[in-house]
Amino acid sequence: MKVLVLGGGVIGVTTAYFLAEAGHEVTVIDRQQGPALETSFANAGEVSPGYASPWAGPGIPVKAVKWLLMKYGPLVVRPAFDPHMWTWLIKMLRNCTAERYALNKSRMVPVAEYSRDTLKALRAATGIAYDERSKGTLQLFRKQKQLDGTGGDVEVLKRYGVPYEILDRDGCIAAEPALAGVREKFVGGLRLPGDETGDCKLFTEKLAELCVARGVTFEYGTTIRRVVRNRNRVVQVGTDKGWRTADAYVMALGSYSAPFMRKMKRPIPVYPVKGYSITVPITDAAAAPVSTVMDETYKVAITRLGDRIRVGGTAEISGFDLRLHESRRRTLEHSVGDLFPGGGNLKAATFWCGLRPMTPDGPPLVGQSELSNLYLNTGHGTLGWTMACGSARVLSDIMSNRVPEINALDLSPDRYVKA
Template sequence: MKITILGAGVVGVTSAWYLSKAGHEVTVVDRQPGPALETSFANAGEVSFGYCSPWAAPGVPVKAAKWIFQKHAPLKIRPTLDMETWSWLLRMLSNCTEARYAVNKSRMVRISEHSRAALAALREETGIRYDHRTRGTLEVFRTQKQLDGIGGDLKVLESYGVPFEVLDRKGCTDAEPGLTPNAHKIAGGLRLPNDETGDCFIFTNELAKLCAARGVKFLYNTAIKDVRRQGSCIVAVETTAGDLEADIFVAAMGSYTPKFLKPLGINLPVYPVKGYSITVPIIDESRAPVSTVMDENYKVAITRLGDRIRVGGTAEIAGFSKTLPKARQETLTLSVEDLFGGAGDQSQAKFWSGLRPMTPDGTPVIGKTRLDNLYLNTGHGTLGWTMSCGSASILADLISGGNPGIETDDLAVSRYAA
């Protein structure tokens, strides 16, 4: 079949790869001059298959109220919100129950574990390189209370057979020697040995080259103007490069997907939760992380990418704003310097922001819509890089009539109809 993918981030490009391998004729469209130039450009770099949890969790409403008065809070909400934002926030809050959290986390772990196997197979098949490491993720807890609160997460990991280790202070420094000078600030940690790290931007660009070698066509600097629909099918997408016709259309435009779907009568509750990162060169190898360290206190990921450290975090409810407030950089700097002080040259920090496409339940939206030839692969929030290969292989199987190998009925946009 002839398939057009809208979006050339990591999710769109991985979708192109798996659909091409399934024998389809694939075209990828993006308004940017190349792949991975928006949310996939400078994300945290963690590929955390085991460390995937919904932002909507029990206790978050109370924590959010306290965070309002904290300078370095992991969640920031602008004072004036539009009705669309309020609607999404209310949906997210409705998922902050023990029952909903368990369901949503199990969905996310299911996709992530599928993605782990898919990425490993892709790497073995292609030899693709992207500053990757397979040294696990360490989530560090600064208080015993934080450490004692992980019981529910451990049950989900056990149910899916995900290996993990609960570590004391020494166990944390054994896994990440760079933490040793600041070990007294840590109560313990949760290590996920199967997790990985890697530069999403490099990966996406290298995979785009492999896709092009398979015959995938990329249309960059191409904006979508309108959609022509006839009955229950999309006839064509009107773009600045002309009309694009296809048998199947895949919307993988991250936070901008709802705007594309709205004229088609499809309500997709995906919100652009803003995140930030800094990237700094390593100047002291002995103090640097060896993989990804999650600072539970600030919800910040500190990741080793070759000779650089990538620090990503903060969830900001601010619409489509891409401003770079100095205060957000200060939070990221505080976290990395508090745990890995002196490892990187902060004077050369590159500061970036991106819009994470977040669903209110944390689970991405993968699968068919009520239109016969329109599929979605979006809404991955902070885990687009982690879930990209699994989501794309699931999508390719659904479109091609294959068996994805995992339950997918609860991943489509139809789950919000109820």
Template sequence: MRIVILGAGVVGVTSAYYLAEAGHEVVLVDRQPGPALETSFANAGEISPGYASPWAAPGIPAKAMRWLMMKHAPLIIQPRPDMAMLRWVLAMLRNCTANRYALNKSRMVRLAEYSRDELIALRGALGIEYDERSQGTLQLFRTQKQLDGSADDIAVLQSYGVPYEVLDRSGCVGAEPGLAISQDHFVGGLRLPHDETGDCHIFTRALAQRLPAMGVELRYNTRIEAIEKDGDRITGVRTDDGMLRGDAYLVALASHSPALLAQLGIRLPIYPVKGYSITLPVADAARAPVSTLLDESYKIAITRLGDRIRVGGMAELSGYDRSLSPRREATLRHSLNDLFPGAADNNAPSGFWSGLRPMTPDSTPIIGRTPVSNLFLNAGHGTLGWTMACGSGRLIASIIGGTPPPIDPEGLELARYSR
């Protein structure tokens, strides 16, 4: 089949790879001059299947109110007349029950664990390098209440057979020696030894460079204007460089997917949740993180990427606004310098960046068919696009190609929102 993929982020590029590997003719389209230049560009860098958890959870509404009042707030809401935001927030609140949390978590972990294994296999097969480290992830608790509250997460990890370690203060320093200077700022942590880190942009760019040799046509600098439909089938995609036609069409446009599909009368419950990051050179390797640390209080990830430190996090509901607030950069720097003082060169340019995470109300991506027979989706991965990309790409390739899926796709399809 000839398959047109809309979107060249990490999800679109991995989808193109697996579809081409399966023998399909693939066209990959993006408005940017290259791959992974939006949400995939400067994310936190963590590949964390064990932390694949829904944002919608019991107790989150009360926590959210406290977060909004913090000086270094992990949650920011910019009030605006936005019905899409309101619908998304209400739908998310409906998922804040124990039963829905458990169901959504099970779907996310199933995909994330499989995706991590696919990434390892792909990395081994192609020899791609992307500042990868396989040294685990440490969730750091600054208070005893946070440490005690990890019992629920540990129970979930146990139920899925995910290896973990509960660490006291000295155990955290053993895992991340750079914390020795700041060990009076935390009480303990939860470590997942099988998690990984890596630069998503470097990975995606390297994988995209392999695609032309597989017969994939790359159409960068091409703006998608509309999808044209006749009856129950898509007949083409209109771009500023002419019409693109295929047998099947895959939308992998992250937060921009809803606007395009709205033209077809398809409502996607995906909303852009803004995140921020800075990237600084390592100044003192002995004080720097060796892998990824999650600062539970501020919901910030601090990740070692080669000779750089990436600090990313926060959640801001502000529509499609990607402006950069100095207050958010101050929060990122506060978390880094509080836990790893002297690790980074704070006088260097920070590469301050923002990206729009494509969040669904249940935090689970939408992968599979749509009501239009030859239109498919691979979008809505939220904060876990990097973690879930390879598994999602392999799964959608099997769905489009009509081959047995590598994992159970139940609960990942768009139809779950109509049930």
């Protein structure tokens, strides 16, 4: 089958790889001059299935108000006359119940775990290298209340057999020795030893090379103008370089998937939530993190990537605005500087932002759309890197008429069509 994949980020490229492995003829279209140059470019670097949780949960509306008032708060809302923003926010608020949180997390953890295992198998089969480490994630709690509130998450981890450790101060320092100098700033942590880290951009570049070796064609520097449907099928895609046709199409454009779907009168509840990162050169390896530390208070992930520290986080709801706001940089600098002082040179850090494609409930949209030959692989939010390989493998199985190895119904776009 001839397949056209729209989008050359980590989701699009992993999809292309597994489709090519399944024997399909694949072309990838992306407006950038290479792979992973937008949201996949400088994310937090976590492959964290154990940390796969929906943003919508009980208590979030109250917490959101507090976050908005914090000096280094993790949330920013820039109100705009955008009905899609407000519709998405209302749908997200409806998911802020204990029952829906448990359901949504139970849908996210299996695909995240499966994705991590698929990534491991891919690494073993191809030898792909991307500054990867398999040393876990430490969710660090500055307050006892945060540590006491982990019960719900731990129950889900137990249910799915995800390894975890509840740690006191000394346990956190044993996992991350550089924290010894700031032990008074935290009370304990939740460690997820099965989590990994790695450079998403580097991985996507290397995987694109493997795709080419398997016959995949990449059309970079090509802007998609229109996706044209006729009744219940996509018939062609218009680009600035002409029309493209295929037997099947995959929408993997991240946040930009939503505007195209609306134009085809098949809307999906995906909205951009901007995240920021800084990449800090390491000056003292002993004072830098070993793997990933998630600063729970500021919702900031601090990750070791080779000779760099990647610090990613904050949620800014401001539509498709890609402006860099210095206040967000200060939040990231405060978190890493507070926990790992001396680990890196903040003055030499590079500053970046990207648009995370978020669904209101948390799980991504993976599967056939309402159009018979259009498939979706989008809506992964902050977990695109974590879920990329698993989502791609699931979608490849669906498109190849194979039964996926995990329950794909929980990720189907049908959950919104039927709602």
